[in-house]
Amino acid sequence: MASYDPNIIEPKWQTYWEEKKLFAAADRSSKPKYYCLIEFPYPSGEGLHVGHPRPYTALDVLARKRRMQGYNVLYPIGFDAFGLPTENYAIKTGAHPQTITERNVATFTAQLKALGLSFDWDRQVVTTDPAYYRWTQWIFLKLFEHGLAYKAKMPINWCPSCRIGLANEEVAGGACERCGTAVEQREKEQWLLKITRYADRLADDLAPVDYPERIKTQQINWIGRKEWIDIDYPVVGTNESVVVSTTRPDTNFGATFVVLAPEHPLVSAEKGLIPAERRKAVEQYIAAARKKTDQERMAEGRKKTGVFAGLYGLNRLNNKQLPIWISDFVLTTVGTGAVVGVPGHDRRDFEFATAFGLPVIRVVVGRDGDTSDLTRIEQVQEAEGTMVHSEFLDGLDIHRATAIIMDYLEKKGWGKRATRYNLRDWVFSRQRYWGEPIPLVFCGACQDKIKKQKSKSKNKEYSQGELLNPGWIAVPENQLPVALPEVKKYEPTDTGESPLATMTGWVTVTCPRCGGPARRETDTMPNWAGSNWYFLRYADPANAKALAAPDQLAYWLPVDWYNGGMEHTTLHLLYSRFIYKFLYDIKVVPESCGNEPYRKRTSHGLILGEGGEKMSKSRGNVVNPSEIVAAYGADTLRLYELFMGPFEQAIPWDTAGVRGVRRFLEKVWDTFERSELVSADHEDAAAKTLLHRTVKKVSDDIETQDYNTAVSALMILSNTLAGQPTISRSTAETFLRLLAPFAPHLAEERWRKLGHRRSIFQASWPAFDEKLIVATEITLVVQINGKVRDSLHAPADITEQVAERAARARPKIAGYLEGKQVKNIIFVPGRLINFVVE
């Protein structure tokens, strides 16, 4: 009897599948298409992490099932290879990032192939390949051409350790998401993409797509669309006015002061509005506030500081004069940088009022009905309530009051509605070497020419992007890709210049518009640039004329099922939706779920170290998947990663659990070695029910990603089969076909041993018979007052009368009913009978 040896059968079938191109997607097919996608990995120097195989195996199970169901499946793989770790390694070792990338990609490829994943390797894309990034640059040029890219000097998040500017999404708690160093604010010229122009569509178009609710809400909250009103407050005794912005104008009768951000122009020295006696205090406060970093502000917590400006604003609703204060809790980047203080119904305003002895007025009565004076912060409520002390708003619900007063203020000309978003334009340049060069040049002559032109709209010579960014000229499409040149040093500089800036020969070019002297943009794109659109390239990976042929895009899109990490919800997932919508608008990609790239999105949980802590090199708890494959086999690793717990949940690694799964596979193997297979069906009704239920359970669980219970169902079936002396051929084959997506090598081997000449993955997915799922024999539970007291075997279709008679006949039940009056009998067909007694 041969024993189970994955080291022999796994490489054998991997080679066979690859040589036969069994998992290659067909460009044209009469079958329906199915596109499964996983987030392509960054090929780090550490090699594959044990977290990688979980989502890859999960969608591999799906891909294999779909093929057996008769679909033309696209399940592609590639590498997102630009990025900091490779560049940092290059700085340290002097090796070229390209060389390092090639080496890492080779390692990843070997490791991934050993897992038996059914990727279509022929369609592999690598973002650092010039034939690929040529189209990444092309997309940037299109964004530029349509006026969606602009260069601006702005305060950006600067990581002093990575020496790189970060997008808002890359900053977590004031620190660099990648290295944890505190982020500084720096003024820098950066390229930005106008993702905000798509804010509404990015929020609204989520409705029809199948994403988990938490991903949708997280994206919607990140976009943060709110209806505001900007209210004009004349500054008493001047011709000036201050525009405060609020989402809660309903509480405006409760306003007792106005607060401006320290950067607000109204209180600047140049304006000279501040009365002489307040000038010194104000200037001191502003200077101190400006010096504070974000970290210092955060460290202060909610402690409020501020200074009275000596000015008053007029609330025209009730003709009250409100003192104008300056405080750094008001942010210049939010709204108009000026707020009206309603201390009764805003916690920050309450804290401010308390700190400076300003009056507190109640204008809302909350659900608790409290109408007393507001003296404690717990009484300050913001979410629900009814208006009081607010003249014509009195008695109204706050939401209704908000709508009414917005209309009123607008009609009076005192306020103006505004839709605002939390989402900011996307900082799209990096001062680094290992990224796609931004395909633009700067030409001084063209800049002068554009600046001198009076009517820009009539200009046909320059594109929207060129008019928007005078002097910046697009590299002609036929000159793409702008390839990365060889440099001697990859080190970024503290001045924030890319190492490319030192390459004089590369930087100096002639202007494609006027032929005059020009210089290249030396910033590169962020690592998100290549991952924005990679799933489009898989449809047609070798195309040299377009990012992909329209007919191939029309055939394969949308992605039917995209699985990835939660950490990308407000990064890659949002960015790539934006880019897709843009490409849709310029008619490069087809109509797809409206204009959404992904029909269904799911996400996987992280795999943690054995103690439940995050796996990391420093903790020394990293598990190498290749070692698991060597010791237990790929089928064991695959099955274990799916069986270990709910797919969406983070879960600690447990090597003992791996051994348990290996034991299961050995048992399956031995059962097939030992058991006699007979052609005739001989299983009894109960065994048939189990088989058909397992087919249903496994089929359904793959769709709902309950892989852990699917594996458990396979184990139960296998345990039953192992106990039988003979197994019918059809049962054995059904079992193998169910097991095949999970443990493909073992299933293929046993399938062939049954005499099949074609792969099990060319066989059909098993069907089940609804009639056989229903058991003929059941265990009927007998309850007294809802407590289980007995159970009896009965035919599934037992009637209430028969059940009652049978139950009463049981001595135990008879004892319980002795001398009691039965008030009611609850009968649930096929399940239980419950006697309700006194």
Add this chain to the structure above:
RNA sequence: GCCGGAGUGGCGAAAUUGGUAUACGCGCACGACUCAAAAUCGUGUGGAGCAAUCCAUGAGAGUUCGAGUCUCUCCUCCGGCACCA
């Protein structure tokens, strides 16, 4: 603070959606095989009790013949956002 999600054996977790709580796996205990150990196989395994029984799904209340599942109040943990007005 706000928005999500979750609390079930020693551990990872199941529970047909209101109907036998703890499936499946790990671990543990005992037994078989062995000179012995590992591996393997078998049996047992929520807690208390000799037993009949009783008690158990984060805590407390409620609805119901019946609640892990529904409702309310509270506690804890995880993820996201955050002086966003």
